[in-house]
Structures are given as C-alpha cells and as structure tokens.
Amino acid sequence: MRLFRQTFRAMAGEHELQLAHHDIAVARRAAAAAIADVKRIEAKYSRYLADSVTSRINAAAGRDAVAIDTETAALLRYAEQCFALSEGLFDITSGVLRRVWDFKADPPRLPTASELASVVQLVGWSRVEWADNAIRLPQAGMEIDFGGIGKEYAADRVATVCLEHGLRHGLVNLSGDVRAIGPQPDGSPWRVGIRHPRAQGAAIAGFDLAAGALATSGDYERYFDVAGTRYCHILNPATGMPVAHWQSVSVVSPLCVVAGSCATIAMLLEDKGAAFLDAQGVQWLGVAADGSLAGPAA
Amino acid sequence: MAVTERNLQLLAAALALPGVMPSAHAQSAPDKGIFELQYLSYRDWQPGRNRMSVDAPACYALIPLSDTWVVEGGMVYDAMSGASPLYFNVLSGASIGDYRTAGDLKVTKYMGDWAYSVGGFVSSEQDFLSRGGSLNLQFFSDDRNRTWLVGVAGTNDRINATNGVAPNSERNSWEFVVGVTQALTPNDIVQSNLTFYSGHGYYSDPYKPLDTRPSTRDTYAWLTRYNHYFVDADATLKIGYRLLFDSFGDTSNTFEASWAQALPWGFVVTPALRFYTQTSADFYMNPPFPSGFVEGQNYSADTRLASFGAITAGAMVSKTVWDGWNVSLRADYYRQDPDWQVFGSGSPGIQTFSARWFQVNLSKNF
Numbered sequence: 001m002r003l004f005r006q007t008f009r010a011m012a013g014e015h016e017l018q019l020a021h022h023d024i025a026v027a028r029r030a031a032a033a034a035i036a037d038v039k040r041i042e043a044k045y046s047r048y049l050a051d052s053v054t055s056r057i058n059a060a061a062g063r064d065a066v067a068i069d070t071e072t073a074a075l076l077r078y079a080e081q082c083f084a085l086s087e088g089l090f091d092i093t094s095g096v097l098r099r100v101w102d103f104k105a106d107p108p109r110l111p112t113a114s115e116l117a118s119v120v121q122l123v124g125w126s127r128v129e130w131a132d133n134a135i136r137l138p139q140a141g142m143e144i145d146f147g148g149i150g151k152e153y154a155a156d157r158v159a160t161v162c163l164e165h166g167l168r169h170g171l172v173n174l175s176g177d178v179r180a181i182g183p184q185p186d187g188s189p190w191r192v193g194i195r196h197p198r199a200q201g202a203a204i205a206g207f208d209l210a211a212g213a214l215a216t217s218g219d220y221e222r223y224f225d226v227a228g229t230r231y232c233h234i235l236n237p238a239t240g241m242p243v244a245h246w247q248s249v250s251v252v253s254p255l256c257v258v259a260g261s262c263a264t265i266a267m268l269l270e271d272k273g274a275a276f277l278d279a280q281g282v283q284w285l286g287v288a289a290d291g292s293l294a295g296p297a298a
Numbered sequence: 299m300a301v302t303e304r305n306l307q308l309l310a311a312a313l314a315l316p317g318v319m320p321s322a323h324a325q326s327a328p329d330k331g332i333f334e335l336q337y338l339s340y341r342d343w344q345p346g347r348n349r350m351s352v353d354a355p356a357c358y359a360l361i362p363l364s365d366t367w368v369v370e371g372g373m374v375y376d377a378m379s380g381a382s383p384l385y386f387n388v389l390s391g392a393s394i395g396d397y398r399t400a401g402d403l404k405v406t407k408y409m410g411d412w413a414y415s416v417g418g419f420v421s422s423e424q425d426f427l428s429r430g431g432s433l434n435l436q437f438f439s440d441d442r443n444r445t446w447l448v449g450v451a452g453t454n455d456r457i458n459a460t461n462g463v464a465p466n467s468e469r470n471s472w473e474f475v476v477g478v479t480q481a482l483t484p485n486d487i488v489q490s491n492l493t494f495y496s497g498h499g500y501y502s503d504p505y506k507p508l509d510t511r512p513s514t515r516d517t518y519a520w521l522t523r524y525n526h527y528f529v530d531a532d533a534t535l536k537i538g539y540r541l542l543f544d545s546f547g548d549t550s551n552t553f554e555a556s557w558a559q560a561l562p563w564g565f566v567v568t569p570a571l572r573f574y575t576q577t578s579a580d581f582y583m584n585p586p587f588p589s590g591f592v593e594g595q596n597y598s599a600d601t602r603l604a605s606f607g608a609i610t611a612g613a614m615v616s617k618t619v620w621d622g623w624n625v626s627l628r629a630d631y632y633r634q635d636p637d638w639q640v641f642g643s644g645s646p647g648i649q650t651f652s653a654r655w656f657q658v659n660l661s662k663n664f
C-alpha cells in the first residue's frame with residue numbers, strides 16, 4: 001500500500017490529502033475528484049464570488065426570493081438545527097458584523113456602540129423566509145454565509161468521494177478541519193495534533209483518529225489585542241461583540257460538519273459551552289481563556 | 299432522554315446533507331461505461347477419456363447514454379466438440395460438434411428512487427433456439443442503502459434434434475424474482491433473492507435413448523450472499539448459499555466462498571471454493587441402463603439428474619494495467635463425485651466427472 005499526498009489551495013486555505021491505496025493511480029484519481037468537489041463548493045457558496053448562490057441570495061435581500069436547489073436547502077436545514085441548539089447564537093446571518101470589525105486595521109480600532117447597533121439589527125435567522133425551494137432575506141443589507149459550515153461539509157464530501165473510489169485509508173485536512181477516511185495503512189489511527197492557541201506551530205494536545213472527524217474553533221484565526229484583551233472573529237450575534245470564554249474548542253464527531261459546528265457553538269455559548277458539548281455526547285477539548293484545559297479529553 | 303435526542307438532531311440534520319457519508323452502493327445510473335473482452339476454454343473428462351471441450355470468446359459493453367439511461371449488452375460464441383457431457387459411458391456414442399451464438403441487450407432507466415429495465419436475449423444452435431425477454435423493477439431506499447428488486451422473465455425454447463427425435467418441440471417458461479440488497483455498514487452488504495420458475499413443454503434429452511421427463515417443471519430457489527470488506531487486510535470475503543427445490547424431485551444446496559485480496563502494484567488475487575450437492579430426480583434410474591425403465595413412465599439415466607456432490611476450486615489473478623484497463627486470468631477445477639453427496643447417499647454406479655476452465659478477461663472502464 002502506498003501513501004499519496006497532495007496539497008492544494010481553495011476556500012482561502014491550504015489543504016492536504018493523504019490517501020493510501022495499493023494502486024497509486026486510484027489515489028490520484030480520487031484526489032482529483034475530491035479537489036474538484038471542494039472547488040465546486042467554493043464556487044457555489046463563496047461570498048467573494050458575485051455569481052455564487054450566496055451572493056445571489058444576499059444581492060436580493062429586502063427584495064425577491066431566490067430559488068435554491070436541494071443541496072442548498074439541506075445546508076440551510078442544518079444551519080437551522082445549529083441555530084436552534086445554540087439558543088440562536090450560531091446564526092448564518094451574523095456575517096454582517098464583520099463590517100464593523102476590521103481585524104486587519106492597524107492600529108486596532110473597536111467599533112462604537114452605534115456602529116454595533118447598526119449591524120446587529122441586520123442579524124436574525126429567525127426572520128429569514130425560506131423553504132425547500134427558495135429563500136428570501138427580508139431586509140436590505142442582510143446577508144447569509146456558509147462560512148461556519150461550508151469547509152467542514154466539503155471535508156466530509158472529500159471523504160465520501162475517496163471512499164467511493166475504493167479508498168479505505170486516508171486523512172483529509174482542510175486547513176485544520178480533519179476527517180479520517182480510515183486508519184493509516186498499517187491499521188493504526190492517525191495522530192492529529194491540536195494547535196496551541198497561543199503558540200503558533202506548537203501542539204497543545206493530540207487525538208487518535210481512525211475514523212470520524214476533528215475540528216477546532218479558536219480565537220487565534222482573526223483577532224486583535226487591545227489593552228491586553230483579545231478581540232476575536234467569533235462574534236455574539238446579539239451583542240456584536242467577540243466571545244471571550246475559550247481560546248479554542250476542539251470536537252471529535254463522526255462527521256466534520258458536526259465537529260465544526262459543535263466547536264463553534266461551544267465558543268459562542270462561552271461558559272455554557274462545556275455543558276452543551278457534554279450534552280452532545282461528543283469527545284472534546286477546550287482551552288479556557290486562562291490557558292487551562294477542559295473537557296473529557298483534557 | 300433529552301441529551302440523546304438533541305445529539306441525534308444535529309447528527310441527523312448533518313446526515314441529511316448530500317454526500318457526507320457514502321451510500322455504499324450504486325443506485326443512480328452508472329456514470330462510467332465498461333467494455334470487456336473474454337475468452338473461455340473448457341475441458342471435461344471422466345476416468346480414461348476426454349469428453350467435451352468448449353472455446354468461447356465473448357464481449358460485453360455497458361454504455362451510459364445519459365444521466366438516467368443505460369444500455370448494456372453482450373455476445374458469446376461457443377464452439378463445442380466432443381462427446382455429450384455427463385453421460386453414461388455405455389451410451390456415449392453421439393459426438394457433438396456444435397456452435398452456439400448468443401446475445402442479450404438490456405436497457406435501464408433510472409427514475410430517482412426507482413428504476414426499470416427491459417431486456418431481451420437470443421441463443422441459437424444448430425438444434426436449439428432460445429428467445430426471451432425480461433422486465434425488472436428496482437426500488438431504492440431514501441438512504442440508498444437498500445434496494446428491492448422485482449422481476450419477471452419469459453423464455454421460449456425450440457428444440458429440433460438432429461437425430462429427428464421429437465421434431466419441432468417447444469417449451470415455454472416464466473421466471474419471477476423478488477430480492478433485496480442491503481448495505482449494513484460501509485463494509486458489509488447482504489443480498490437475498492427468491493426465484494420461482496415455472497415451465498411447460500419438452501424437457502427430455504432427445505439424444506439420450508428412452509429419456510422421458512415431465513412436461514412441466516417448477517423450481518423454487520433461495521439465494522443469499524454476504525460480502526464483508528476487511529479494512530486492515532484490504533480484502534473482501536464473499537460467501538453465498540443457494541437452496542433449490544425442483545419439481546423433478548431433486549434438491550440442491552450450494553455453498554461458496556471467495557477471498558479477494560488486494561496486493562501491491564494493483565494486483566488482486568481471489569481464491570474461491572464452491573461446494574454443491576444434489577439429490578437425484580424422482581425419475582432418475584441408476585445403472586445398468588435401462589434398469590428401472592417402464593413404458594409410459596418418466597425415465598432418465600442422465601447423470602446430471604443423479605445424486606452427487608461437487609467441488610469447484612479456483613483462483614483469479616487480476617491487475618490494473620494502466621488507466622482504466624484491467625486484465626484477469628482465472629482457472630477453475632471442478633470435480634463431481636457421488637460419494638460427496640451430503641444430504642443422503644450418492645447414486646451408485648456412476649463415475650467421477652472432472653472439468654477445468656481457463657478464462658482470460660480484458661476490461662476497460664471509460
């Protein structure tokens with residue numbers, strides 16, 4: 001059995017596939033099909049592309065309903081479940097909050113209360129009118145995005161494409177969202193490290209993954225520090241303010257999309273995140289604001 | 299419990315996302331075509347003499363015409379020579395030199411959660427013409443892990459023996475099948491089919507003196523197969539069992555197993571073993587010929603209707619040669635022995651019978 005590795009860029013990230021098969025041509029074909037599917041999802045849902053489904057829905061906000069296909073409807077149904085289980089904190093309309101949070105600004109600048117109020121009033125998944133075949137954003141300026149779901153969903157689909165090509169050993173890593181196709185060629189699990197939230201390049205812990213997925217949500221991806229306080233890109237949709245309870249949360253689940261959304265929901269729930277994760281029955285590891293570890297895997 | 303329900307809600311919603319888990323199984327129209335060339339060489343023998351040989355080139359193609367239409371068909375050409383097979387030594391006079399040409403064509407239309415297939419086939423020899431058609435319906439479960447099959451086939455056979463026995467004879471039959479295929483896990487799949495066959499017409503062998511068989515025949519067969527993929531070994535175990543009751547009075551049991559082991563460089567080696575055992579037909583009479591013959595009653599001395607057991611052992615080696623091409627070589631050895639009958643005793647006075655097959659196959663996926 002030979003191991004085939006391929007790195008590629010998509011969805012503004014660097015990704016890697018490790019695929020093992022006795023026929024390297026099979027692994028190569030699977031990788032090509034998998035990467036094509038990731039790029040398909042990117043083209044379909046990227047908010048940076050004007051002709052994507054997401055952009056068309058957002059462009060029609062406050063006006064017309066936009067027809068959607070079954071894949072988009074399934075993603076919306078999933079987003080609805082996340083919204084319900086997170087007490088409204090996981091909200092795919094909260095991307096508008098980015099308008100007042102510029103994490104690249106130098107020097108960093110905190111938004112004013114009126115700036116926050118102007119965008120918070122555009123957030124509200126419960127006001128979105130949608131069905132299996134169409135969606136309408138009721139207010140001009142409202143937006144949806146699949147940022148919290150799309151890449152994890154793509155990781156699960158990559159695993160499926162590889163399984164359907166006959167692969168039984170492999171690891172999908174879409175810039176930190178990891179899904180195992182099966183164990184390593186020798187049968188042992190993959191050793192997946194959890195990034196240290198405050199020390200880039202260092203691991204704070206590790207998980208053994210023979211099947212299933214591992215995803216991490218953290219405050220270190222986009223942020224700035226002002227007067228010793230970390231302001232990260234994970235924003236509470238009710239207040240528009242960054243969450244602060246966790247530096248990062250990592251979750252293991254059979255599906256990457258579940259692991260990813262559980263991790264993000266736990267970040268958003270802050271001090272109620274641990275209880276949520278325990279209730280979900282998932283394996284998890286949290287790094288609290290003071291750097292201490294929490295969770296059954298701690 | 300609330301915890302479990304909440305947990306299931308999220309995972310269930312995620313599992314409804316298309317393509318996050320494999321469906322283990324093709325249920326939509328195949329999107330790849332197949333072209334296959336095959337050559338089969340068959341020889342059989344009994345102690346002290348060679349009997350029959352068959353050389354058969356064949357081809358098969360499956361072509362997706364669109365996302366929902368698939369057409370497939372095959373042709374086979376058999377050249378047979380030698381003595382009539384499986385026949386008593388004392389009667390092995392008639393030498394066979396015959397050719398058979400056969401072809402079939404099937405069109406399948408996929409309708410989302412179900413599909414239908416319409417097929418036809420014809421097989422022609424100097425003294426035998428068989429024609430038929432079939433209609434199959436398949437129903438796929440929402441998760442695509444289960445497929446139900448319902449099918450019917452009708453066949454008309456015309457027999458014109460070269461020795462002039464029973465000229466312009468005919469038989470007609472219907473076959474009905476109901477089956478289910480279930481993917482239990484991504485690595486386990488089980489299939490079970492019930493088949494009922496009912497025919498009417500000429501079933502005797504015109505080349506065997508005094509051979510007189512019933513003019514109606516019903517069979518009931520139950521076939522179950524199970525495949526398991528061993529992830530660590532990168533191998534697939536296939537086991538199967540078939541039980542068949544025939545209104546001629548014989549009952550047969552077939553047990554089979556094979557192990558497809560993937561090896562480096564694209565090789566797959568598949569050893570296979572099959573055990574078959576049958577009881578004799580009610581009207582089968584043991585040697586010496588023609589003991590037991592009564593004028594006006596059914597009678598056959600055809601050892602194919604005797605009580606015996608048989609073992610087939612074989613192996614196949616296949617290799618992916620380059621993009622989409624596959625070559626396989628297969629060899630099988632068959633031996634039939636009345637002492638190997640396990641449900642009752644074997645028919646006395648018949649010899650062992652042996653056969654071997656060699657098969658070369660070249661296929662291309664496109």
